[in-house]
Amino acid sequence: MLKKISLELGRTTLYILDRGYANSQMLEWLFKFQQDFVLRWKKNHLLVHHLKGEKKTHLLARSFRPQYSRLVQDKERRKIKRISIAWASVQHPDHLQQNLTLVIVRDKKNFNSPMYLISSLPVQKQAQAWEICFSYFQRWDIEQAFRFGKSELAMESPRLWFWENRLKLLAIVALVYDFLLHLIRNWKAAAMIIIERWCHRTGERYRNASIPLYRLRLAISICLLFCLIRDDSCLPEEQHIRKYTVYWVGEQPHQWCAVFYCPCGCKELIYLNLLPTAKPCWSLTPKGKKHGTFSPSVHRIKGCKSRFFVIEGRTRWV
Numbered sequence: 467m468l469k470k471i472s473l474e475l476g477r478t479t480l481y482i483l484d485r486g487y488a489n490s491q492m493l494e495w496l497f498k499f500q501q502d503f504v505l506r507w508k509k510n511h512l513l514v515h516h517l518k519g520e521k522k523t524h525l526l527a528r529s530f531r532p533q534y535s536r537l538v539q540d541k542e543r544r545k546i547k548r549i550s551i552a553w554a555s556v557q558h559p560d561h562l563q564q565n566l567t568l569v570i571v572r573d574k575k576n577f578n579s580p581m582y583l584i585s586s587l588p589v590q591k592q593a594q595a596w597e598i599c600f601s602y603f604q605r606w607d608i609e610q611a612f613r614f615g616k617s618e619l620a621m622e623s624p625r626l627w628f629w630e631n632r633l634k635l636l637a638i639v640a641l642v643y644d645f646l647l648h649l650i651r652n653w654k655a656a657a658m659i660i661i662e663r664w665c666h667r668t669g670e671r672y673r674n675a676s677i678p679l680y681r682l683r684l685a686i687s688i689c690l691l692f693c694l695i696r697d698d699s700c701l702p703e704e705q706h707i708r709k710y711t712v713y714w715v716g717e718q719p720h721q722w723c724a725v726f727y728c729p730c731g732c733k734e735l736i737y738l739n740l741l742p743t744a745k746p747c748w749s750l751t752p753k754g755k756k757h758g759t760f761s762p763s764v765h766r767i768k769g770c771k772s773r774f775f776v777i778e779g780r781t782r783w784v
């Protein structure tokens with residue numbers, strides 16, 4: 467893959483790699499194809515400095531005092547913290563001919579242990595060191611965007627093996643993702659109303675959790691579902707509904723609603739939601755067959771206030 471990218475794009479890519487790639491073999495590949503990189507280094511791995519000799523990274527880093535500091539926002543902890551930066555020119559013991567830059571990022575109040583980044587990019591000025599540091603911080607945001615795409619927007623659908631179809635799916639996902647970000651960025655007040663109305667959460671932990679995209683997607687999905695249920699054109703017409711018959715709305719196996727007349731004889735229609743994402747929800751076994759069983763029981767809170775079970779097509783009154 468490195469070979470392919472280096473042939474297609476040349477030296478325009480900057481690889482941001484996490485500690486899992488912190489090894490001599492990875493460095494060898496990156497040097498071989500002359501690619502620029504920022505790699506989070508492990509504290510116990512060895513590095514060579516022309517004055518201090520060969521040492522473990524965290525011992526070597528002690529010799530370099532913080533040079534500059536800056537305030538940054540810790541998104542996960544919702545805090546503003548001060549981080550300091552220092553850098554040094556080093557080599558890897560297996561690749562002594564290649565110059566690397568070790569950038570040490572320290573948290574002033576020690577919320578986190580120091581972070582060691584090694585890069586092929588040379589650093590002479592403060593701005594270059596900060597650029598390496600912030601490039602690495604961006605990695606987490608990009609990973610989160612991928613996770614959201616995969617878990618919430620069906621980006622990893624196992625049914626798509628063909629490249630053309632996959633591109634089409636990725637284009638749709640990109641469009642939906644852009645729409646959600648656009649809503650949060652430009653219509654924040656409206657987005658918050660949608661979230662509060664359609665994906666309300668109780669409890670301090672949930673309210674404070676920074677997951678607006680997840681909640682916004684769910685809220686819009688539930689809102690659309692509600693509109694669909696309210697849209698009578700999907701439902702069977704009332705005069706065609708027979709007594710003691712249950713009608714399923716939706717296609718197999720995605721039936722989302724069951725409609726039937728109340729078995730007490732009050733001539734009122736009952737609509738039961740079958741989708742697990744919306745509450746309350748009922749399940750039917752076996753699905754779509756005659757003489758099915760509903761669970762849990764149906765308890766009407768208005769009108770005749772009947773409460774009954776439907777077990778194997780028969781009504782059992784409570």
Ligand SMILES: [Zn+2]
Pocket residue numbers: 728729730731732733734769770771772
């Ligand atoms: Zn009734």
